[in-house]
Amino acid sequence: MEAMKIDLLIHSASQVCVVPGHDGPQRGGRLGDLGIIENGAVAVADGRILETGPSADLRARYTAETTIDAHGRCLTPGFVDPHTHLPWAGDRAHEFEMRLGGATYMEIMAAGGGIMSTVYQTRAASLEQLVVQNLPRLARMLAHGTTSAEAKTGYGLEKAAELKQLDAIWQLNQRQPIELAATFLPAHAVPEEWSGRTDDYVQHIITELLPAGADWMRRRQTTLFCDVFCEAGVFDVAQTRRIFTRAAELGCRLKVHADEFEGLGGTKLAVELGAVSADHLVKTPDADIAALGQGNTVAVGLPGTPFGLGHSEYTPAKAILAAGGALALATDLNPGTTWCESMQMVMALACRYMGLTQAQALAAATLNSAHAIGRGDEIGSLEPGKQADILILDVADYRQLGYRYGTNLVKMVIKQGSVVSKQ
């Protein structure tokens, strides 16, 4: 039998972590099934996974344009980061310093800090400046193993700036290897111009901003998520429902920021409306956790956020899993609360503060996070037919992920069959 010619064969890996999804995310007690093949190989053709299996077997059956010997290394799916606040302009290192120096929230606001600081910087940036400032952040994400991510608006909070953020996401998608799913979040905060008139701003979102976002989506012939920061003092559940109802009518899929500081019922609403994900989920009420077990909304834990703020309470992962929920992980990368591009760091936090094992954290950061951006059928695992988004780790055992932290264990990143980053 003659060997079949393919594009890429990665062989002799100490472990190939397939992270099998079958027909959905790994829910509840199933989370952490890595489907490990020892001394394994991955065959790639046309940018997709053709087959995984024992190294000797695949080496006998395929010859490849490019062959990579992964002896002593572990292969995993590329990380999917389903919640970032890219793209933004500027930084808030000075505000962080003020906070550490003992400044109160009001003092920081008076000094021009807080979310509006990033809003003004993002509004002031040109589209090209916004793109150029965010390319190095994406390069860091890629070097640390993220091959697909979500990016969102929400630092514009006015029509032109929100659309500029969408255009920046579009351009960033073309100008580097990470695939970005776009989310529209004019309901990130009530901007100063609308201060004290939240209902009016909600109406403005519904009549002006959402149609503009939907128009952008149609022109770009892409998909668009709509997200709302459903939180005490920001948007309540009734306002969130109004925005989501209109967004769904306009063809958007839904995501929600819920329960970061108080449990208002945003998670239950998300499940009711069939949202793709509900994110943060620190103060989630029991009834909302139970709802996650019944519905198809993926719970996204963002442990970088409480860590970034020095808080001690994290997403109740064990309760969510006990209820049969699907749990994913994301960075929440943003300049205010947590500037960390690395999903490896997020996994290390999830092991220590959410009680996940390394295997659970890895499945949550790949297969389940792919489902959290509605792309679980395309990415997030090394199953045949999926995109060949593959990490070659600098270690032989996946259990080094989460155990070691603060550095980069990714040796090589492969996106759709091509090597796009090497350390």
Next chain:
Amino acid sequence: MEAMKIDLLIHSASQVCVVPGHDGPQRGGRLGDLGIIENGAVAVADGRILETGPSADLRARYTAETTIDAHGRCLTPGFVDPHTHLPWAGDRAHEFEMRLGGATYMEIMAAGGGIMSTVYQTRAASLEQLVVQNLPRLARMLAHGTTSAEAKTGYGLEKAAELKQLDAIWQLNQRQPIELAATFLPAHAVPEEWSGRTDDYVQHIITELLPAGADWMRRRQTTLFCDVFCEAGVFDVAQTRRIFTRAAELGCRLKVHADEFEGLGGTKLAVELGAVSADHLVKTPDADIAALGQGNTVAVGLPGTPFGLGHSEYTPAKAILAAGGALALATDLNPGTTWCESMQMVMALACRYMGLTQAQALAAATLNSAHAIGRGDEIGSLEPGKQADILILDVADYRQLGYRYGTNLVKMVIKQGSVVSKQ
């Protein structure tokens, strides 16, 4: 006036953080004085800092063999990591997984886990294996900006293996750029062979191991620290005093592991005996904090350790500073509680959990940590005459350190005037 010819000129840096020490560490409220020169330059000759100053001034007065344009970048002293447990063999990722899976301490011990697991792996390794396994860890440290560090024994716990660890430190010193200060720690734990006979093991240390360590020190014509794990259930204060008294007679300088789980008085003892540093200091009693303010012993916070264990209590930095103490930071890099090579990550933890500002964390990780290994006159700042151990950061402002975390903000590492790492 003709320009003077020198080896290296780094110019046009947005900030040069000198971290002036004058005649000692930055104590108490003085911690965080960075002596920043904006649009600055550093002149280097014969591997040492010749001068720092305004870029225009130094460019007019010097021509250099090698010139580096640091436009948009910040320069700092190389990080000094004064507490690691290098060199060791193997890892304990499986033990970490068991712990996350809910295994008790006793179950982990029964499965062959705990410190003795690393002791057996380290005893079984040949000298060359021990060296080769630890080179990549040092390479990661270097890439993240550590230019000098401490390394110690304590995974041998018997004469031959303790001396093998010292020889490994010696060889590691020759085979990569980071300078290592050696510490002798046969009093890291009571090995299984001496279980229940702690006093006998202490006597064995005094009569057999310390003389062997001192003999090694004389043969190598180097300095050697002696350290004791002074902790409830391990070595008490009286045993620690006996070991230290003999070590000092033999010419060793002193360091101590104290107050990690209980405050026994090890810190006060360290100050009394003029130890160079007292490390961990989580449960340090008030009287011991006051002693730090009076003596010359540097307090070394190791925030990676409580973080690694998922604990919530950290070194009381503010109380130590309020008492006028000198505070340094270190990784505690080890396979059991915290495997993180990055001093940047340690600074990020210190900002969030010890309440340090970024400037305080930077001074604690450079000048003060140099004093914590007795080398404050040679390294840890960019003052004239000191070794030219310099970091070029990928950011314009030092305040990005600590604020951003989980990635590597170091662009280039210069050791004794030579570029030794680039990202």
